Amino acid sequence: MKTFCFISPRWFGVAALALAAAGTLLADDTLDAATKARLEAFEKGPATIDITKYPEALKENYDLFSQKCTQCHKLSRPINSDYVLPDEWSRYVKRMMHKPGSGISSSDGKKIYEFLVYDSAVRKKAMLDDKLAKATAEDKATAEAAIKKVRDQYDGK
Numbered sequence: 001m002k003t004f005c006f007i008s009p010r011w012f013g014v015a016a017l018a019l020a021a022a023g024t025l026l027a028d029d030t031l032d033a034a035t036k037a038r039l040e041a042f043e044k045g046p047a048t049i050d051i052t053k054y055p056e057a058l059k060e061n062y063d064l065f066s067q068k069c070t071q072c073h074k075l076s077r078p079i080n081s082d083y084v085l086p087d088e089w090s091r092y093v094k095r096m097m098h099k100p101g102s103g104i105s106s107s108d109g110k111k112i113y114e115f116l117v118y119d120s121a122v123r124k125k126a127m128l129d130d131k132l133a134k135a136t137a138e139d140k141a142t143a144e145a146a147i148k149k150v151r152d153q154y155d156g157k
Contacts, residue, residue, distance in 0.1 A: 087143065089117055
């Protein structure tokens with residue numbers, strides 16, 4: 001005899017969020033002391049960004065970024081991180097997309113990535129310039145092309 005268990009969609013969502021939070025806690029428990037300290041430092045910084053001068057479409061991307069990323073960690077973590085290069089953001093967003101319960105689709109991930117690349121080129125310009133100065137000529141050219149593509153896409157709107 002087969003037994004079926006029905007979980008209402010509302011409780012399934014609650015359970016999924018609880019599992020995602022537990023996974024985040026467990027994942028943070030496995031980090032080395034230096035990485036934990038680095039993340040804690042990021043989380044002590046500002047938890048919002050002044051986007052009033054950003055293009056409207058990027059403001060929408062920021063709203064999506066804020067909504068999706070706070071499901072698993074404080075928004076201050078990515079806002080204050082030392083990631084500024086497009087390939088750093090690409091790896092970060094892809095890693096977050098694969099976290100259980102993130103709810104970040106490919107389309108959402110692209111919008112979040114574009115926001116983070118644009119924001120880094122504006123708000124974290126000094127850090128970006130420093131990393132680009134230390135990059136190989138090929139890596140610098142690749143990063144600058146990716147930044148230009150995002151800037152051209154949004155600054156023209």
